[in-house]
Amino acid sequence: MGVDGPFHDTVLRCPVCGASFSRRGNSLVCTGPKSHCYDMARSGYVHFAQRRPGGDSPEAVRARTVFLEAGYYERAAEELVKIVSSFRPSGTLLDAGCGEGYYTNRFARTGRYRVFGTDLSKPAVDHAARAAKREENGAFYFVSSLFGMPVADRSCDVVTSVxxxxAEGEFCRVLKDDGILVVAGAGEDHLLGLRQALYDTVSKSGEREDRPRAMRCLADGKIRYEITVRQEHIPSLFHMTPYYWKTSLRDAEKLQGLKELKTAVEFDYAVYGKGSF
Ligand SMILES: C[S@@+](CC[C@H](N)C(=O)[O-])C[C@H]1O[C@@H](n2cnc3c(N)ncnc32)[C@H](O)[C@@H]1O
Ligand SMILES: [Zn+2]
Structure with a gap:
C-alpha cells in the first residue's frame, strides 16, 4: 500500500497540533491552522521526533541487520506472524520500536495489513523504509518516540512490540477498543548458549518490569528452538544483545576462540486486549 492513500488521515496525527495530514509532493502537511510540514526522506520515512536523536546507534543497527538477515530469527518471525494472524488476520498494524523493520516488513509482506513502523533511531527507520521500498510492500515508517507517537486515538487493530x-498507556490510546497488543521479548533461556560462553555463572533473567499491567492477557507462550551461529555472525549477535554493554573485556574475549555457537532462541510472547483500560 502506498503512502498516498487516505490512511494518513485515519492514522497519523501532527505531533505539534494533533491535526490530520494531507500529502503535498514529498511532504506531509497538517490540516491544522499552522500547516506544520514534515518532509519525507528519500527512502520514504518521515521524521516526527521533536527532541534530539535517540534510539540505537548506526553500529548497533548494522550489527542487528547482519544477524537478522542471516536468517537465525526467521522461524520466530514466521511464528509471530501466525500468532498475530490468528487473532487479527487483517487491519492496521503498528510496530512500535520496530528497529530495522525485520518483523514489520514481514507483516507487510503478507499483504493483509496496513503496516506502520516507528522507532526513535533514524538509521534503523531509514533501513526499514529502504527495505519496504525495495520490496514495494507498502509499509510506512516514521521516527518518533513510542512514548508519544503521532498516531490517532483508537486507530490501530494491532500494536506489536518486539x-x-x-508503553502500555500509549499503546492503549492508539488501539481500537477491540484492538490487540502483541508483546515479544527474551524468554528465560534466550541466548543461553551465548551467556554460557561469556560467563562462568549464568543467572536466570528476571521478569520484565514494563509488562502491561492493566490490559487483559488473552494468550501467552514461548517460541523456542536451537540455532548454531556461524563464527562470522557471533560478534553481531553479541553486539545486538544487552550483554554487549555489561560484559568485561576479558569475558568478551572468550567469544573470539569460538568456531560456532550453539544456543537456544526463546521468545516469550503475550497477546493483550484493551479490557477496561
Ligand atoms: C532491541 S531493539 C528491537 C528492534 C526490533 N523490534 C527488533 O526486534 O529487531 C529496540 C529498539 O527500540 C528502539 N527504541 C529505544 N527507545 C525508544 C523510544 N523511546 N521510542 C522508540 N523506539 C525506541 C531502539 O532504537 C531499537 O531500535
Ligand atoms: Zn500541526
Missing amino acids: FAQC
Missing part, C-alpha cells in the same frame, strides 16, 4: 520497551 524486543522493545512497552
